[in-house]
Amino acid sequence: MENLPRDVAFDILSRLPVSSLVQIKCVCKSWRALAEDTRLPSIHHARATSRNPCLILNSTCQIENKLQFICSGDGFNQNSSKVRSLDARFNTAMSEYQVVGSCNGLLCISNSYYYDPITICNPIIGDYIELPKSTQFPMQEVALEFGCLPTSMQYKVVRFVFYIKSEIWSLESHAEILTLGTDHTWRSIGPVPGRLELKPSQALVNGALHWVTLFFQYTPGPRLRVISFDLAEEKFRWIELPSFDCIFTSNCHLVALEGCLSAVHHLGDKGIDIWVMKEYDVEESWIKKYAIGMYVPASLVETTRPQNYEVVCILNKGKILLRYKNGAFVLYNPESEQFNDLTISGLPKSFRTIVHVESLLLIEEILGINTDVLNSKVKSCVGESSIA
Known part of the structure; x- marks a missing residue:
């Protein structure tokens, strides 16, 4: 060399x-x-x-609260892979934490119970910053989101707050946003429309966050729709799903596949259909690109429903990575219609899977800002590996 x-x-x-x-x-x-x-x-x-991206595993078990990752290498073609631990140096102030989202090598992480502090970190090299705390509604039900504008490369964190208005006992909502490198404090952007669940955004596509929600109407009846939040305009919008027969949010999830907004329709014991929106926000551009039949991994226990799985991502060689609720990972080849069980040692008992792109850049280099604007100091361990 x-x-x-x-x-x-x-x-x-x-x-x-x-x-x-x-x-x-x-x-x-x-x-x-x-x-x-x-x-x-x-x-x-x-x-x-x-x-190929790596996978961040965020343990959801209280006694196993840690970050781990799987390097995809050449696309999980090896006979076995191993889970590695990340030395999360930011966790000294958070006994329990959750990953809000991943974008361009950065993770947004918050306290699982109180949602503050909110931390932006590069988990691979170990540097991180803590964001200013919101002074409004500090102890209410909160959902956080993290994303980036593809044109300006501005990074934003969105805070959705849901609370009971005591005098009329109604559920109210409020949204705040913080632009990294620009805002010193959180800005109010008004109420949250629809029945947005307290779950992370399912897909960051075209500079917008997306969720599936149940839309109620008398005629022709309730149906699933997509709520999107445009990070540039800082506005909510509705996007229509393809015309499949489904009124349960548990039977449909969104995912970003090859840069396109995609909807995964679960068909019970018949498998799944994957619909891809080829032209963003154009309803007529939805196409059913993949139809994947039912498959039961060898590691699946009898008590687990085989249809409980999700589409994680598409790897560079066109194979689709599936993750079953019991933690099993499976590769599906659309050309041969073959399934391949992956052997991965060291998986936690219960975890969320976050698709993540590794980066060696410092936070200031990725954000393109002076982090003093955030009233926060970068805490860095440059030169040390965060990989255990």
Whole structure:
């Protein structure tokens, strides 16, 4: 490697996952110097979309509150993969925490019970910042969201608050937003429309967050629709789903597949259909792209319903990664219609799966801001690996 021109060496290293770059530092001094060169992070970050993402596993078990990850490597083609731990240095102020979302190498994390503090971190290299606290409705039911505008690369955190108005005993809602690098405090953007559940956004597409919700009307009756929140305009909008027969939110979930908003329709013991919106916000552009039959992984226990699974992402080679509720991961090949059970050791008992793109860049470099604007200091462990 040391005999190669510097640009060629960087080109090779930029194609590797971060975990591999951490390991090659131990080979020899010359390799360590290459891996720690200040030019490599930006080159590596620019190639992020050409690599398979990694999976962040957020344990939902109180006694196992930790972050772990799975490196997809060449697309989970190995016979087995191993779960690795992330040394979450931000967790000293949070005994219980949850991942709000992932965007361009950054995670947004909050306290599971009180929702503050809210932290933005790069879990791979360990640096993080804490955001200013909201002074309104601090102890109410809260849902948080995190996203980025693809054109301006502005990052925003949205806070949805639901509370009981005591004098009339009605459920009220309120939304606030914080633009990283611009806002010193949270800004009010009005009420939340519809019956938005306290769940993370299911898909960040075209600079907007999306949720499936049940829309009530007398004629022709209740139906599922999508509520979107445009991060640029900071407004809510409705998007129509394809015309499949479904009125239960548990039978439909959204996912971003190859940059498109996609709806997964669960058909019970018949499998799933995956609908893809080829042109964003154009109802007529919905197409049923995949029809995946029912499959029962070998690890599935008899008491678990086999239809309880979700579409995680599409890997670079076109295979679809599925995750069953018992934690089993399965690869589906649309061309051959074959399923492949994945052997992954060290999975937590209960967890959420977050698709994440690794980055070597510091938070300030990704956000493109001076974090002093946030009235917060970057706490960094640069030069140390967060991978245990």
